[in-house]
Amino acid sequence: MSVSSIATAFARASSARKWHSHAVFGRLTSILSLLFLAAACDAPPAPLTSVPLEFAGSETCRECHAPQFGLWQQSHHALAMQQATPDTVLGDFSGVDFRYGDNVSTFFTRDGKFMVRTDNKDGELEEFVVSFTFGVTPLQQYLVQMEDGRVQSLTIAWDSRSRADGGQRWYHLYPDEIIGHDDPLHWKRAELELHVRRVPFDGSAQELRPG
Ligand code: HEC
Numbered sequence: 743m744s745v746s747s748i749a750t751a752f753a754r755a756s757s758a759r760k761w762h763s764h765a766v767f768g769r770l771t772s773i774l775s776l777l778f779l780a781a782a783c784d785a786p787p788a789p790l791t792s793v794p795l796e797f798a799g800s801e802t803c804r805e806c807h808a809p810q811f812g813l814w815q816q817s818h819h820a821l822a823m824q825q826a827t828p829d830t831v832l833g834d835f836s837g838v839d840f841r842y843g844d845n846v847s848t849f850f851t852r853d854g855k856f857m858v859r860t861d862n863k864d865g866e867l868e869e870f871v872v873s874f875t876f877g878v879t880p881l882q883q884y885l886v887q888m889e890d891g892r893v894q895s896l897t898i899a900w901d902s903r904s905r906a907d908g909g910q911r912w913y914h915l916y917p918d919e920i921i922g923h924d925d926p927l928h929w930k931r932a933e934l935e936l937h938v939r940r941v942p943f944d945g946s947a948q949e950l951r952p953g
Pocket residue numbers: 798799800802803804805806807
């Protein structure tokens with residue numbers, strides 16, 4: 743690729759601009775970039791391969807970023823969002839009831855899963871599997887993954903402070919007003935949807951897989 747042919751292409755691009763045709767000019771601009779690339783190196787540019795996008799997981803960062811990985815692992819950031827397991831759940835899921843307005847929600851376990859029976863979008867009690875923990879201190883919130891992939895944040899949270907500090911209890915994030923099932927702030931509604939939309943979740947995978 744000679745410099746003069748690049749110049750010719752550039753001249754064509756300039757006249758294309760005069761036609762006020764954005765489509766043609768845009769195409770010439772990309773051709774120009776390719777010409778510059780071709781002129782810069784003798785070998786033809788390697789074809790672009792498409793790598794499938796998938797969640798790499800934090801472990802994959804360790805090999806190249808060992809000190810940062812160590813610091814991160816000891817920080818609360820590493821605990822920000824975890825699969826709900828006996829190791830990560832701080833709240834009392836031993837069948838305890840929590841009253842809010844006219845509803846009584848119950849936190850319990852079944853078949854090793856952490857569950858909540860609470861009011862659904864229609865105001866009726868329904869059972870949900872708690873999928874993730876969110877945060878550790880001074881409170882821990884719980885996330886429920888819906889069948890369509892949405893992740894909703896429960897508005898009843900666990901006060902993880904010590905008993906002496908008034909903690910170790912369930913409480914509602916909106917204690918002074920009763921949020922009904924038709925309120926935008928109800929936990930099943932859009933306001934309480936995690937801002938990771940439509941996260942595909944493979945139940946067998948131990949990690950969240952953002953899509
Ligand atoms: C194969 C080695 C390798 C792996 C694996 C790797 N990185 Fe990197 N990363 C690098 C290199 C090299 C740089 C550039 C460092 C520089 O410019 O000083 C970098 C830079 C970064 C930066 C920018 C730092 C800055 O100062 O701007 C971030 C953030 C980062 N990596 C995060 C990650 C995360 C998160 C993962 C895991 C998902 C990861 N890296 C996995 C090699 C790697």
